[in-house]
Structures are given as C-alpha cells and as structure tokens.
Amino acid sequence: MTHEEAAGLLGAWALDACEDAEAASVERHLASCADCRVEAASLTRAAAGLGELAAGA
Amino acid sequence: MSHRAALGTLAIGGNPLVSRRVLSSVGEWGGARVGARGAGLSTSMASAEELRLVARIATGDEAALRQLYARYGSLVYSIAVRVTGDRCAAEDVAQQVFIRVWERPAGFDPERGSLRTWLATLAHSRAVDHVRREQACHRREQRQLPGAPSDVEEVATSSAVAERVGRAVDALPDDQRVAVLLAYYDARTYREVAAELDIPEGTAKSRLRLGLRRIARCLEQEGLGAWT
Numbered sequence: 089m090t091h092e093e094a095a096g097l098l099g100a101w102a103l104d105a106c107e108d109a110e111a112a113s114v115e116r117h118l119a120s121c122a123d124c125r126v127e128a129a130s131l132t133r134a135a136a137g138l139g140e141l142a143a144g145a
Numbered sequence: 146m147s148h149r150a151a152l153g154t155l156a157i158g159g160n161p162l163v164s165r166r167v168l169s170s171v172g173e174w175g176g177a178r179v180g181a182r183g184a185g186l187s188t189s190m191a192s193a194e195e196l197r198l199v200a201r202i203a204t205g206d207e208a209a210l211r212q213l214y215a216r217y218g219s220l221v222y223s224i225a226v227r228v229t230g231d232r233c234a235a236e237d238v239a240q241q242v243f244i245r246v247w248e249r250p251a252g253f254d255p256e257r258g259s260l261r262t263w264l265a266t267l268a269h270s271r272a273v274d275h276v277r278r279e280q281a282c283h284r285r286e287q288r289q290l291p292g293a294p295s296d297v298e299e300v301a302t303s304s305a306v307a308e309r310v311g312r313a314v315d316a317l318p319d320d321q322r323v324a325v326l327l328a329y330y331d332a333r334t335y336r337e338v339a340a341e342l343d344i345p346e347g348t349a350k351s352r353l354r355l356g357l358r359r360i361a362r363c364l365e366q367e368g369l370g371a372w373t
Contacts, residue, residue, distance in 0.1 A: 096347070099354025100335040104273040105328040107336070129257050131354070134361035136258070136265035137310040138329045142227035143220045144307025 089113040095124055102131035195260040203250040210247055217261060218243075221268040228272035228332055234279075238271045269329070276332040313363035321356030328353055 094117035100106045101114045118125050201209035221242050225235035245252070245267060253263050314322060320342075327333045327341065339349035 096350050096354070097335075099325075099352075099357045100328065100350050102357055103325065103328040103353055104270045105333060105335045105338065105353060107334060125257075127358075130361045130365075131357045132266055133258055133262050134313075134357040134364065135269065135329060136262040137306070137313070137360060137364055138325070139220060139224040139265035139269060140304065140307045141310050141314065142330070143223035144304050144311070 089117055091117065091121060091124070094118070094121070095127070098124060098128055098131055102128060102135045192255055192259060196255060199246075199250050199253050199260065202247060210243065213246065213260075214243055217264045220261065221264055224265060224268040225272045225275075227330055228269065229275050234275050235272070238268060238275055241271050242267045273332040309364065309367050310360065313360045316363065317356050317359055321352045321359070324349055324352040325356040325360075 094114050097106055097110060097114050101111055104111075106114065118128055198209055198213060202213065218239065222235055222239045225238035225242075226232055229235050229238065242264060246264070253260060257263070258266075314326070317325065324338050324342065327338050328335065333341065335349045335353055336346055338344075338353070339346040342349065344352075
C-alpha cells in the first residue's frame with residue numbers, strides 16, 4: 089500500500105471502517121511512517137471522543 | 146451468551162480465575178455506569194498515574210483491575226451498547242475489553258493516547274467485530290438509515306467532554322457528519338457508507354478523514370488534546 093493509499097484510509101481506519109485486510113495494510117504502513125502515525129493518533133482520539141458521546145447519552 | 150459464560154470461554158490465558166472473580170464481583174455492567182460517570186475529566190491528565198495503574202495490572206493486581214473497571218466500565222459499556230444495540234452483546238464486549246487489558250496490558254502505548262482513548266478504541270473495535278460477525282451469520286433486516294445524527298443531537302450531554310465532542314460533531318458539514326456517524330455508531334465500513342449514501346468510495350474515505358480531522362481540531366482547540 090502506498091503512502092497516499094494508506095493516508096487516504098486513515099479516517100476509515102480510525103473508525104474501524106476498513107476491511108480487515110485493508111486495516112492490516114494501514115497498520116503495516118503506520119509502522120514505517122511517522123507522519124501517518126501522528127495523524128492516526130489524532131484521528132483515533134477524535135473517534136474515541138465519539139465514544140464519549142455514547143457515554144454521555 | 147451471558148457475560149459469565151463469555152468469561153468462561155475468553156479467560157483462557159493469563160490468570161482466568163482472578164479475572165473471572167474480579168469481573169464477576171462487579172455484577173451487572175450497567176451497575177457501574179453511575180459510579181464511573183464522575184471519572185470523566187478528573188482523570189484527564191493522569192498519564193503518570195495511568196501508567197502506574199497499567200503497571201499494577203501487569204503484575205496481576207486485582208485491585209488495579211477493579212479500579213480500571215470502576216473508572217472506565219461505564220465508557221466501555223456505553224460504546225458497546227450504542228454500537229451493538231444489544232445489552233447482552235455489550236456486556237460480552239465489555240468483558241472482552243477488560244479481559245484483554247488484564248491479559249495483555251502491554252498493548253497500552255501511552256505514546257498513542259491516554260488509557261481512556263485506548264479503552265474506548267478497544268470497545269469500539271470489539272463492538273464492530275460483534276456487529277460484523279452477526280451480519281455475516283444471519284443477514285439481518287436492513288437497519289435504520291441515518292437516524293444517527295438526530296439521535297446524537299438529542300443526547301443529554303452529562304459530561305463536559307461529551308458536550309464538546311457534541312459541539313464538534315454538530316459543527317461538521319452535513320455530508321461529513323452523516324458519514325462519520327454511520328461508520329462509528331452503525332459499524333459501517335467505508336464501502337458500506339459509500340453504498341448507502343450513493344457516493345464514490347474515495348469520497349466516503351475522504352469524508353471520514355476530513356470529518357474526524359475537524360473533530361480532532363476542535364478538541365485540540367478546546368484544550369482537550371491532553372485529555373484524550
């Protein structure tokens with residue numbers, strides 16, 4: 089998976105909205121790309137924020 | 146499957162007796178919801194403390210596991226019940242999450258976010274797994290179309306964090322909001338989001354990414370970057 093492909097999938101990945109094989113490819117890319125790791129961490133925090141919304145219900 | 150039955154099948158590594166006893170002792174998962182509510186912001190900056198808690202769990206400290214549960218049980222259960230729409234399934238998911246932490250505490254990487262974020266992430270991914278497994282087993286009736294956005298708007302936000310996230314979600318452009326909420330709360334893949342909204346897959350991917358980015362930015366601007 090190229091950097092562009094992986095970066096394009098980061099939002100879906102953070103939302104658990106990729107197919108398993110794609111998620112695995114994204115994670116392989118993350119292991120070697122610091123920029124994507126930073127974005128992935130930030131998007132993961134945002135997704136976890138959506139979980140707070142569920143808890144606030 | 147009841148959560149006790151789930152424990153019987155899941156707690157196979159590590160220290161099953163301990164985890165079964167500890168997790169059963171808290172009784173109904175729903176019962177923890179009230180007590181854990183207050184933990185929200187107060188634990189926000191506690192990364193050193195979080196590390197200590199996880200380190201204690203790694204040594205097999207049951208009290209630490211109970212503390213973790215008291216603090217985050219409500220969050221984990223709420224996410225699971227919202228995504229699965231099923232209290233029994235949510236109990237199983239919550240059990241899986243805490244058993245996973247008990248058995249593999251080293252999975253927590255403080256570089257990638259707080260303990261709270263990690264647990265929320267585990268809860269969501271386990272809940273999504275449950276929904277997808279169920280869909281694969283018996284094709285269920287088409288679930289309701291995007292009722293999610295209005296559900297979310299009606300949420301009685303009892304915590305400051307949820308309130309801020311709610312504002313961030315409200316501020317999203319409609320197309321991004323619908324896509325993000327479908328993916329997160331209804332366990333849709335981006336392909337399913339694309340099909341459901343009748344948009345190209347690439348568009349679905351970018352709406353999810355842009356929407357989450359905006360939410361992240363809102364949280365960071367409100368000084369919640371450290372919390373999460």
